[in-house]
Amino acid sequence: MATTTSRSCLQYLLHLAQDNLDFRLPEIKALLALRGKPFLPDANFKEKSPFWCLDGLCEEDVRGIMARSVCAKSALELWGHGKSHSELKTSLLNYPSANMLPFMQKDSTYRINVYTFNKTLEMADRIKRIDSLEYLPFEGTVSLKSPEHIFCLLEDYGTDPNNIPEHPDYIYFGRWIVDGQRELIRSHSVKSRHFIGNTSMDAGLSFIMANQAKVKENDLVFDPFVGTGSLLVACSQFGAYVCGTDIDYNTIHGKGRSSRKNQKWRGPDENIRANLRQYGTEKMYLDVMVSDAAKPVWREAELFDAIITDPPYGIRESTRRTGSHKDITKPPDGIYAESHVPVSQAYHLSDIFTDLLHFSAHHLVMGGRLVYWLPVHRPEYCEEMLPLHPSLQLISNCEQTLSSHTSRRLITMEKIKKPEELEGLAHLTDPRFCPYQGHNAFREKYFSGVNKRCGKDEEKSDVSGE
Template sequence: MRASGGGGGGGAMALPSAGLPRYLLLLAQENLEFRLPEIKSLVSLCGGRFSDQQELRLNSPFWILSMPSEEMARGLMKRTVCAKSIFELWGHGKSAEELYSSLKNYPAEKMAPFLQSNLSYKIKVHTFNKTLTQEEKIQKIDSLEFLPFEGKVNLKKPDHIFWLLEDYGMDPNNIPEQPLDLYFGRWIADGQRDLIESYSVKRRHFIGNTSMDACLAFLMANHGRVKPNDVVFDPFVGTGGLLIASAHFGAYVCGTDIDYNTVHGLGKASRKNQKWRGPDENIRANLRQYGLEKHYLDVLVSDASKAIWRKGVKFDAVITDRKLMHSLKYV
């Protein structure tokens, strides 16, 4: 059984790097303590593993990971909500000169398949903690003209997109003139940040005063390595936010809660200008809203401090709010 309780990080670790392709991960700057557990869990789910052979700057939006294949990189991005994009890293330096040198030393045979005359491309410039003018961006792109591109530039529908990424540090009150780190790579895939908006609690049919933020719910489902056909249990189910995230990833979901009114969708409404909950405001209706009703098993009224399950009952993952799990120690 796997358990997820919304915990934080552990030490700074990355995949073993010896002989493996390097990838650059661009992360969102929120829920920082959840990012490493999510990435570690998803790499494990994809069949990889982390080791302590390489340090990560845990608060930075740029992480360099070594992975055995582009397929694994794509698999990671099909699940993550903390990462924005991943790139095949072609060059990295502490200065423009170091970056150019790194790019010139990147194996030509690895570049060649993406630079052919029949393939179009474009280059994007991304900066963290500094805004550049369009003219400055164009100058930076022009400085990469030594790269052996043979195809034509296509700004609308290129065959390949390359990114120049610059890191100007973490202090918005002390932005350096020159970037602290520069990266160049081929875009591979984007993460699942759009899930945060499409599953927003603001538009959810049934909510409560403590309904979990959609981003945290998906993070915790990823921490629990939820996968299709798993059976997932939340002992403090509330309005079912964690069940929704787990069902989105293909799991069958169930839960318990001590609050009879919440489980049955009864009582006063949590929404402004609505006095009472409607007859179809319940956890099952929430899953129905997202086309996930077939993954709903059931929800029971129960005190989680007392054993209710017959011996031998097993779940693939138990995912719940860590603060509620912690409170059981005092019951």
């Protein structure tokens, strides 16, 4: 790898968390895109590695990404790296001293942290590692408690816990700049959330969705299947105005049975507004209302900067939409009058996604993003199954495995052109645009017994969809 030669072309190292692996690249790419920056990894880039070296950025870019990322733990200004400690030494001695010296002055304080990935080091070995860096021109005083500058030595022992090498595969050294937003996962955990339901979206995934949607300050974000508003909570945290709809009156009005253990009914203030209040973002709450996503109530306009949602998958009950006069069919057994209007009827999964894409193509601003979950039966899944729309470009498609045979895929699409009148109508019947023929078969497959390989826990896994 080329050594950096001036502060204007520094290399930065991201230290990523080893969960939600599939979601990390789309998150970081989206956050870079928000700043108008491309993703430029170095030649050694491995997507599954916890360490990524990035080029073409300045410290402000790195701070901007880390102010949003829940996939990245921390970021360093990379000073040196190599396959062994002697390669690291050569690399560090070649690093321009003009880049280092401002952080090594006599009157400064510093600390060196040692991190190892896939191996635990004894304290004595950590100290040895620190002592071995004596060739670096540290002039300042060590302060373990409140140092002005923190330096990190990171040793990567690969990703196979059953085959841990004696020596690290790769070593990095650099100046710590900033941590990511992993703390949001704990502070916004649904376990301590005021208003929750059976399908409340996990905090980490909600923030990942908001990041992939490139949600930014003063955006207007809409969730058509809002439930308890977990996605609105995440988007409001990033400064967006939020609103949503749900077919369920009780959910929207915070009434009915509670999802909490030891509590039969929801309390008087268990609603989405109270959730935002809990996190100090109530001022970003516009409103939510009872509405059927199959019959959107919005005027024809490019209203939303992002549409971010978790539609029902029909796991806990079959998916429903409201009935209408158009749905009147002659009852076979003559029980109902011919004018009977059904209160609700099946809402096939394929229709849910076709409607969602159609709605997004019409109501997103140009460049706005749709981020949603698509349930799939893994043995049958192929990329050709993804719902398409001529106005929406696929940006990313990440899998979260739910069981041996089922998963849900987080789909991110961006509006690239206005829908044309005819295209808008054609896509409803054209199989090229709605190849996802899941109907309610996902539900049948989920319950067909093929999921039980891992026993009961797997049946209970958070499938979120209903």
